[in-house]
Amino acid sequence: MGIIPCGSGNGLARHLQIPLEPHRAIEAFNESIIDTIDYGKINETPFFCTCGLGFDAFVSLKFATTGKRGILTYVEKALREYLTYEPETYELETEDRKVKYKAFLLACGNAAQYGNNAYITPRATITDGLLDVTILEPFTVLDVPTLAFQLFNKTIDQNDLIKTFKCKNLYISREKPGVVHFDGDPMMSQKDVKIEMIRQSLNVMIPCEKTSTTVMQRASDYLMELKMMNELISKSILEKNKLIIKRNKRLIRMIMENGRMIE
Numbered sequence: 001m002g003i004i005p006c007g008s009g010n011g012l013a014r015h016l017q018i019p020l021e022p023h024r025a026i027e028a029f030n031e032s033i034i035d036t037i038d039y040g041k042i043n044e045t046p047f048f049c050t051c052g053l054g055f056d057a058f059v060s061l062k063f064a065t066t067g068k069r070g071i072l073t074y075v076e077k078a079l080r081e082y083l084t085y086e087p088e089t090y091e092l093e094t095e096d097r098k099v100k101y102k103a104f105l106l107a108c109g110n111a112a113q114y115g116n117n118a119y120i121t122p123r124a125t126i127t128d129g130l131l132d133v134t135i136l137e138p139f140t141v142l143d144v145p146t147l148a149f150q151l152f153n154k155t156i157d158q159n160d161l162i163k164t165f166k167c168k169n170l171y172i173s174r175e176k177p178g179v180v181h182f183d184g185d186p187m188m189s190q191k192d193v194k195i196e197m198i199r200q201s202l203n204v205m206i207p208c209e210k211t212s213t214t215v216m217q218r219a220s221d222y223l224m225e226l227k228m229m230n231e232l233i234s235k236s237i238l239e240k241n242k243l244i245i246k247r248n249k250r251l252i253r254m255i256m257e258n259g260r261m262i263e
Contacts, residue, residue, distance in 0.1 A: 002029050002205040009115015009184060011049035015126065016206050028207040036200045037126040040110045043189055047182035048202075050114055050121065051195060053172065054105035054136075055085055057179045061186040079144075087138045090174050094167035101163070107134045108170060108195050112154075114184065122154040123164075129199035131170055135163040170195040 005013040005020045016035075019025045042051040059078045087104045109121025109132040124132035139147065139161050150156040157164050172193040180189045 011113050011115035015111040029205050031208050032205040034203050035206050037202050038197055038199050039202050040197050042182050042195045045182050049111040049183050050109045051182045052107040053180050056105045057181040060181040060184050061179045090172055093171040101135050104136045104138050118151050119154045129197050130166045131197055133165050137161045
C-alpha cells in the first residue's frame with residue numbers, strides 16, 4: 001500500500017515520515033522499500049493510527065458535521081464541547097488485568113499520534129503487535145494549557161492525569177452505547193467494545209530516505225502550534241467564565257425572587 005497524504009491530519013503518513021506534499025510522496029515511492037506493519041480493529045472495523053472512546057470520539061462526531069477541516073477547526077470544536085462534556089466510567093479488561101476508570105477520554109494507539117503531530121500515545125510503534133492505551137482522567141480548565149503543550153511535545157504520558165499501559169487486546173464496557181472513533185472517523189457502537197491488534201499484516205511503501213526537517217523548521221512549527229493553542233485556550237477560558245457568570249446571575253435572581261416571596 002502506498003500512502004499519498006490528502007487528509008486533514010495525515011497521522012500514518014507523518015509516522016512513516018512520508019512527504020506530506022502529494023507530488024513529493026509519489027516521487028518518494030519511486031525509491032521506496034516495503035515494510036510490514038501492524039494495524040488494529042475496533043469492533044471489527046480497521047484502524048491504522050488510533051481509535052478511542054470518550055471525548056475525542058464525541059468531538060469527532062461533531063467535527064464530521066462541520067464544513068471545514070483541519071486542526072484549527074478541530075481544536076476550536078474540542079474547546080467548545082469541553083464546556084459541557086461529562087466523563088464516563090469504563091471497565092477495561094486485557095490479557096493480564098481488569099481495571100475500572102472514570103475517564104475524560106480513552107485512546108488506543110497503533111501509531112503515536114492522532115495526526116497534525118498531536119501525540120496521544122507517544123511511545124507507540126507500529127511493529128510491536130501491541131496497543132498503547134492512554135487514559136485521561138477528568139481535569140479542570142486550568143490543566144488545559146499543560147495538557148495541550150505535552151500533547152504536541154510528545155510528553156503527555158508524563159502528566160499525572162494520564163494513565164498508560166500496553167496490551168494485545170482490550171475489552172471495554174461502559175454504561176450505555178455511544179460513539180467511538182477509528183482514525184478520527186466516528187461511528188456508533190454498543191456499550192461493549194473490543195479492540196485488537198493484527199500484527200505484521202499490512203505491507204506499506206516507505207521512503208528509503210526518510211524526510212528530515214531543520215531545527216529552525218521544527219522550532220517555527222512548534223511556536224506556531226503553541227501560539228494557536230494559547231489563543232484557543234484563552235477563548236475557551238473566556239467562554240467558560242461567561243457561562244459561570246450567566247449561571248450566577250440566574251441563581252442570584254432566583255434567590256432574590258424567593259426572598260420577596262418569603263416577605
